[in-house]
Amino acid sequence: MKERILAFIENLGRIDSRIVYALVFLATAIPLIMNIRIPMPVSPEVKSAFQAMDRLKPGDVILISTDYGPSSAPETQPMLEAILTHAFKKDLKVLLMTHWRFEGLIMGIQGLDKIAKKFGKEYGKDYLVLGYRPGVTAVMIGMSKDFRNIFSTDNEGKPLDSYPMYKEIAGDDGILNYKDIKLLVGLEAGDAGNFWIMIVNARYGVPMIMGTTAVITPEYFTFYQSRQIEGLLGGLKGAADYEALLGISGFASRGMVSQFAVHVLIILLIFLGNLSDIARRFRS
Amino acid sequence: MMDLIGVWVAAFLTLAILSFLFGDNPVYKFVEHIFVGASAAFGIIVMLNQAVWPFIQEGITTQDMFLKITTYIAIFMGILTLFRLEIMNYIAPTLTWISRFPIAFVTGVGTGIGIVTGIHGYIFPQVVATFLPIMENNTSIIEIASNLVLIVGVLSSLYYFYFSMEQRGALRWIVKTGMIIIMITFGSAFGYTIMARVSLLIGRIYFLISDWLHLVR
Numbered sequence: 001m002k003e004r005i006l007a008f009i010e011n012l013g014r015i016d017s018r019i020v021y022a023l024v025f026l027a028t029a030i031p032l033i034m035n036i037r038i039p040m041p042v043s044p045e046v047k048s049a050f051q052a053m054d055r056l057k058p059g060d061v062i063l064i065s066t067d068y069g070p071s072s073a074p075e076t077q078p079m080l081e082a083i084l085t086h087a088f089k090k091d092l093k094v095l096l097m098t099h100w101r102f103e104g105l106i107m108g109i110q111g112l113d114k115i116a117k118k119f120g121k122e123y124g125k126d127y128l129v130l131g132y133r134p135g136v137t138a139v140m141i142g143m144s145k146d147f148r149n150i151f152s153t154d155n156e157g158k159p160l161d162s163y164p165m166y167k168e169i170a171g172d173d174g175i176l177n178y179k180d181i182k183l184l185v186g187l188e189a190g191d192a193g194n195f196w197i198m199i200v201n202a203r204y205g206v207p208m209i210m211g212t213t214a215v216i217t218p219e220y221f222t223f224y225q226s227r228q229i230e231g232l233l234g235g236l237k238g239a240a241d242y243e244a245l246l247g248i249s250g251f252a253s254r255g256m257v258s259q260f261a262v263h264v265l266i267i268l269l270i271f272l273g274n275l276s277d278i279a280r281r282f283r284s
Numbered sequence: 285m286m287d288l289i290g291v292w293v294a295a296f297l298t299l300a301i302l303s304f305l306f307g308d309n310p311v312y313k314f315v316e317h318i319f320v321g322a323s324a325a326f327g328i329i330v331m332l333n334q335a336v337w338p339f340i341q342e343g344i345t346t347q348d349m350f351l352k353i354t355t356y357i358a359i360f361m362g363i364l365t366l367f368r369l370e371i372m373n374y375i376a377p378t379l380t381w382i383s384r385f386p387i388a389f390v391t392g393v394g395t396g397i398g399i400v401t402g403i404h405g406y407i408f409p410q411v412v413a414t415f416l417p418i419m420e421n422n423t424s425i426i427e428i429a430s431n432l433v434l435i436v437g438v439l440s441s442l443y444y445f446y447f448s449m450e451q452r453g454a455l456r457w458i459v460k461t462g463m464i465i466i467m468i469t470f471g472s473a474f475g476y477t478i479m480a481r482v483s484l485l486i487g488r489i490y491f492l493i494s495d496w497l498h499l500v501r
Contacts, residue, residue: 021305028482028489033499074487075480102330134335137397152342198405214480218473225434226413228405235476236483255486262482 006279013276020269027265031257037249038257045224046241049209049231052183053083058091060182061169065196066108067100068189072213073107076187078239078252079211080111083185086246088119088126093169095181097130097151099139100192105132105155124163131155136192140199147176183230184208188216197228211238295496298488361386414438437465 030036056062064083068076087094096112098104109129121127130151133139142150153159160166161174170176184206186193193210200206207230212220214235224232233242236259239252300315343355366372368383416431417423423431443455444462451459494500 018306024485025489028486029493032486032490033493033501035501071484072480074490075483102327102334132330132334134331137394137401141397153338194406195401198401202401202405202409214476214483217476218469222410226409228409235479236486237479251490255483255490258486258489259479259482262485263478266478 003283006283009279010276010283012272013280015269015272023265024262027261028258031261032254035254036257037253038260040237040240040244040256042241042244043234043237045221045232045234046238047231047245048224049211049233050086050242050245052207052209052230053086053090056090056092056182059093059168061093061095061180062087062183062185063095063097063181064108064185064187065100065192066096066098066104066111066187067192068107068187068213069101069103070107072189074251074255075213075235075239076189076211077107077111078236078250078255079233079242080108080187081115081250082239082242082246082248082252083187083211084111084115085118085248086242088115088121089246093165094127095130096127098132099134099136100188100190102132104187105129109155125165128160128163128165129155130160136195137199140195144178144200144204145175178204178206181206185211187211188220189213190216193220197223201228209233291495295492298492302488361389436461441465 053062064080066076066080084094094112096105096108098108112127112129115121116123116127123129130147131154133150135142139150148160151160154163160176161170166176167174169180171180178200184196184200186196186208188196188210189212193212193216196208197210201208209231210220210223210229211233212235214237217232217234217238220229220232220234223229233239236252236255239250240256243250243253297315297318300311303309304312340355340359343351343358346352346355364382365386366383367376367380368387372380414434416435418431418435419428440458440462442462443458444466449455490500
């Protein structure tokens with residue numbers, strides 16, 4: 001009997017990988033289809049990011065840098081939508097750009113169009129899309145004197161200073177640069193965010209919050225701990241937390257239940273794998 | 285109608301890529317090749333259209349003499365880079381060394397900026413953030429423990445990479461502590477990586493069951 005139990009436990013470690021894929025699929029799909037919700041505590045770093053946005057006054061300018069592509073959109077796009085919802089609710093002026101990958105601009109425009117429409121915001125009056133310029137450090141340093149050094153026109157090809165929003169936010173000197181930016185929001189899937197912090201925060205003192213894919217989140221915790229960034233949204237959980245603080249229920253909140261189910265499944269599989277290994281040792 | 289076609293094409297491409305889970309197959313290979321080809325073409329067109337051409341156009345037509353000259357220098361440097369192309373090995377093999385000039389320029393500028401920003405924007409603020417008072421008047425026990433973990437973690441991890449002296453006796457315990465801290469860091473980074481990959485899967489499955497199959501309420 002003991003032998004049979006040990007053999008059964010050992011066999012658990014030899015589950016066909018296709019069964020594991022099927023289980024992962026079910027653990028992901030069922031909570032999404034059933035629209036299951038679970039309460040989640042909000043992380044302090046997301047609360048801090050939310051407060052940094054919340055402190056801004058109507059008319060203040062935020063610069064959003066969408067440095068990601070479709071491959072990381074399930075994590076970063078809900079962040080963008082939640083932050084834009086917050087910004088438009090507070091009547092902030094939004095500038096959007098990217099300098100990492102062109103696809104980031106497409107994702108950014110998609111998010112802007114969706115949320116701006118919801119709040120009845122107008123292009124050129126409430127928000128502007130600067131466009132895409134590669135070059136990371138060169139772009140950042142170039143923007144420090146005048147954004148028009150790098151983005152002489154917007155994404156539509158019209159001169160930046162031809163828009164009423166530009167005249168409003170550039171102030172009396174007619175020059176738009178980092179001094180006019182009250183908060184920089186970096187949505188990052190790679191190294192570009194490090195440069196925002198190391199150059200634009202360290203050199204020009206622009207306050208910033210970061211929304212990062214989960215892979216690079218541990219790296220950004222060091223910047224949060226050192227107070228170089230005011231807040232951090234890490235992965236899908238960060239986006240879900242921000243949605244919770246805003247009181248909205250978007251893709252991130254929905255996806256976190258699947259995330260939870262898959263994590264439980266992975267832990268269970270690791271446990272079974274180890275149990276199977278112990279059983280194998282016993283038998284041999 | 286176009287949206288519908290787009291959703292069906294995207295669903296087919298997603299399923300074709302996921303079919304690799306059951307082994308390599310011609311459908312997967314076909315879609316993989318489409319992805320590589322489309323990405324390369326897209327990247328080239330975007331770079332030319334969004335970065336190279338506007339830069340040249342603006343630099344040449346500007347009234348600012350300084351900008352005009354620097355644009356011509358940049359164009360000249362760009363042309364020199366072309367000497368690195370494979371075809372130049374057949375046309376002018378003795379001239380490929382010319383491409384080293386723009387590479388040296390970019391390396392020099394990149395290193396200069398990298399060193400300054402690295403020290404000013406990363407190392408200094410991080411070192412300052414480590415100089416923590418372990419205990420102050422209103423510090424809670426959790427904060428004290430957190431500060432201690434940070435200080436002990438930084439010092440022991442740094443010492444783990446100190447190889448100029450044999451790590452014996454009591455020093456070995458510092459090394460072991462450093463190793464444990466590093467392992468915990470790797471573990472947390474790996475946990476986040478799993479979360480990231482699962483999020484991507486959720487995104488794709490949500491697309492399939494929502495936009496394609498309309499199963500989501």
